Amino acid sequence: MKKKRTSFLTILIVFVMVLVAAAIVVTKLEPYQAPPAVTTSPAPSGVAGTAAPAGTTAAETDPPETTATPAESLPSGPAQVVSTASVGTMGDLLMHQPIFDDHSKYNAAVQQPDGSYDFTTVFQYLTEYTTAVDYAAANLETTLCGADNGFSYSGYPNFNCPDDLIDDAAAAGFDMMLTANNHSYDTRLVGYLRTLEVVREKGLDTLGTYTSADETKWTIVEVNGIRIGMLCYTWASYISEDGRPSLNGNAPIEKAGICNYFHSEHLPEFYAEVEQYLTEMEAAGAEATMMFIHWGQEYQLSANSEQKAMAQKLCDLGIDVIVGGHPHVIQPIELLSSSVDPDHKTVCLYSTGNAVSNQRQGNLSAIKTAHTEDGILFTVTFEKYSDGTVYLSGAEVLPTWVNMHKNAKGKTEYNILPLDDDKMDQWQELYDIGDSTFSSAKKSYDRTMDLVGDGLETVQTWLAQEKTERDAAYAAAGNS
Secondary structure, three states, X not given: OHHHHHHHHHHHHHHHHHHHHHHHHHHHHOOOOOOOOOXXXXXXXXXXXXXXXXXXXXXXXXXXXXXXXXXXXXXXOOOOEEEEEEEEEEXXXXXXXXXXXXXXXXXXXXXXXXXXXXXXXXXXXXXXXXXXXXXXXXXXXXXXXXXXXXXXXXXOOOOEOOOHHHHHHHHOXXXXXXXXXOXXXXXXXXXXXXXXXXXXXXXXXXXXXXXXXXXXXXXXXXXXXXXXXXXXXXXXXXXXXXXXXXXXXXXXXOOOOOEOEEOHHHHHHHHHXXXXXXXXXXXXXXXXXXXXXXXXXXOOOOOOHHHHHHHHHHHHHOOOEEEEXXXXXXXXXXXXXXXXXXXXXXXXEEEEEEEEOOOOOOOOOOOOOOHHHEEEEEEEEEEEEOOOXXXXXXXXEEEEEEEEEEOOOOOEEEEEEEOOHHHHHHHHHHHOOOHHHHHHHHHHHHHHXXXXXXXXXXXXXXXXXXXXXXXXXXXXXXXX
16 A cells, blocks of 8 residues: 555656646747737827917826836736837938029929929938938928018028928928027018928928917927937027027017027026926826937037037936037037936937038138038937836937039939948949049048047947846846
8 A cells, every 4th residue: 555655646746747847848938929019199289299289388288198018918027128219310401592493493403393392302312211210300490481471482591491391301201390490580480480380281290499389398209109208499699588589690589488499698597497398298208308409609520618518417407318400510429427317328419410401612611621511310219128118229320411413404403312331332323423422422421420430339339238238137137
């Protein structure tokens, strides 16, 4: 009996062990089930570039509904990346009159027989890259006043461009126009307001200027389930007693509260306002933040002391990414460390340069080089993990150069050429350019990388280290 009892017990133990082992194997072999895909959906007022209803403020606008992944559908074990969102930003669409009409009717973007203007050649080579990012923005350095509102189409010093620019920018993959800059009021209030109406009617978001003081002065753009809070500001020449900014020396904006601005002598007020908006965006569900800012000194290849001090303060306030503009040339990238939060850093590109312009080498007395011909598509990427946290995970630059040339019909074209290093040996074929133009494009690439290369490497090294440490920590936590 004892022997039989012992044999049965042994068999029972072995049987249980086999069942446990089988369960473990099945568990380990079970494939990872990703959570349901999160897609961008239309946002309520005050979100994704839309204005809050008239008569409301950011504080009065209900926080928007989110598309957070249900907890029960998240994977078990270590947290993993479930979504990414890339945001690309270009510099100034600085619409000098020769780009679209110099009165002799020889330019490629000149008025067409149906009365429209064609800007497709400006963007034709860029579209591949702007559509590849999840969300693309550019600085609209012109107004869209129309030609029958007391202003004719014109370039510098009072920019007024045909509406068709926005159609072709949208077709090229742009999602947002940054509208706060020193030329926003070039055609006074009628052009200022019409610019917003046109851009919004054509389906693009706007940021930085507003039709009403009641509009929310920030936006949250939801990209692939990641909610990115955005602000846009411009410098003001001076401020009226009742708080209306003067842009580019023009009379102060006729209506108060419709432009995000800063002034060098009133920076504490600017910082307090930004801090307030950051608080509001966080309450509304923002998971990361970007600041687009028009600042600095024109044609200077490095940031000045005011830019650096402002960038540091914005870092201290918690901004994740700063993208600057206005100098019409590219300025360096820096990785800033918060002086109040040792765990926080900010990626700052001080200036994106010109996306397109007529500022050619030899045209300007303020700068003798070709740096005004150079631009950049600056792309940052955010990652969301299965525990709901969002991190900045990537930063890339694509240098661009404006090729002004005669096309086969003898008309002048302005093409934004993406200077993709991986395709350098194909540039001549892709862009139908000869040896001399290729040499100019290569010089532009070198100029840009000389300015941003070191800073970009610092940023990318830090981001890679952070991701390695983050994923290792998640793995350790999941296996503990």
